[in-house]
Amino acid sequence: MADLARTVTEDRPGAREGEGEGALLKALRILEAVADSNGASAKEIAATTHMPLPTVYRLVRLLVDEDYLVHLRSEHRFELGFKVHHLATSLHRQLGVPRAVRAAVARLHIDLNVAAYWTVYRGSDVVVAYIADSPQAPRIRLLDFGLHEGAHGTAFGKIMLAGMTPEQRREYLDAHGMPAMTPTTITSSEELEEHLEKVSRTGIAWEYEEFQPDLVCAAVGARDSAGRIVGSVAISGGTELARRQPEVDRALRAAANRMSRYLSGRGSS
Incomplete structure (x- = not known):
């Protein structure tokens, strides 16, 4: 997820230092929204998180690229990706x-x-x-x-x-x-x-x-x-x-x- 913050900052010309951290928090909110809803469209994510739709589209694209989300194109919605399962498995192992x-x-x-x-x-x-x-x-x-x-x-x-x-x-x-x-x-x-x-x-x-x-x-x-x-x-x-x-x-x-x-x-x- 630290890579995501760097990617967001580097991906936007003129982005100031610290904006990547804000994007990371927004990305985490998106993950929580998708997890709580058992999958959601970009518009549903935007409504749940109160984020502008363009921001949601930009962040879910990055989350999909990093395997934290998967895009079910035929259903027009997003679900959790395999990397989230890896994190959950690691948490259980650490406990x-x-x-x-x-x-x-x-x-x-x-x-x-x-x-x-x-x-x-x-x-x-x-x-x-x-x-x-x-x-x-x-x-x-x-x-x-x-x-x-x-x-x-x-x-x-x-x-x-x-x-x-x-x-x-x-x-x-x-x-x-x-x-x-x-x-x-x-x-x-x-x-x-x-x-x-x-x-x-x-x-x-x-x-x-x-x-x-x-x-x-x-x-x-x-x-x-x-x-x-x-x-x-x-x-x-x-x-x-x-x-x-x-x-x-x-x-x-x-x-x-x-x-x-x-x-x-x-x-x-």
């Missing part, structure tokens, strides 16, 4: 979810008949790295691989927040905010700190309709050899899940223990 962790998440999904998740720190973010679900036990609506919003309102996010130092937690929350996603979302820093203290003490986080209505989630942290929380294993389901709390607690703690043994080098892959 490197071990086989033992994937197996533990899949086992939770099957044993409890719920959607199950593995969440990790990635830089200063909390991200979903792996999901096991099915049509009978679907993942949280709008939640997908890589999502890192709303940690204060999710069980797995609370586990990860509880694993941070107070300074790291303040920095994270200052950057991401604490918006109300439902009427029961915790939006007070003081209340969240009290809640996270309980999470740290009990080792398990529950949230009841804080992220989405009619949704209940629970999570437990997995630790490395130094005892630090490096990930969280979580499950989600309907409000009836709250009535299965003892069963869910046992299953989550068992899964987290298996993961911790592996992550600390005490278990096999």
Whole structure:
């Protein structure tokens, strides 16, 4: 993508330094628009991104040349190119979810008949790295691989927040905010700190309709050899899940223990 910025600048006589960076941001917006719409025409991209049509035509041509987009001429629209798949594959590889962790998440999904998740720190973010679900036990609506919003309102996010130092937690929350996603979302820093203290003490986080209505989630942290929380294993389901709390607690703690043994080098892959 850096080549794209240089190409845009070099392709336009008299272009000033820095214009290529602006074009790069616009190109990324176009990629996001195409991804969100599952393919779009140039006019649809322009409408979605609020860019002039000539700008869209110029940038999509460059994106097609670089294999980030493909032009389906007979359908008069653009879809994602193969290079985007390469980037996504590289991201999954860099996150490197071990086989033992994937197996533990899949086992939770099957044993409890719920959607199950593995969440990790990635830089200063909390991200979903792996999901096991099915049509009978679907993942949280709008939640997908890589999502890192709303940690204060999710069980797995609370586990990860509880694993941070107070300074790291303040920095994270200052950057991401604490918006109300439902009427029961915790939006007070003081209340969240009290809640996270309980999470740290009990080792398990529950949230009841804080992220989405009619949704209940629970999570437990997995630790490395130094005892630090490096990930969280979580499950989600309907409000009836709250009535299965003892069963869910046992299953989550068992899964987290298996993961911790592996992550600390005490278990096999």
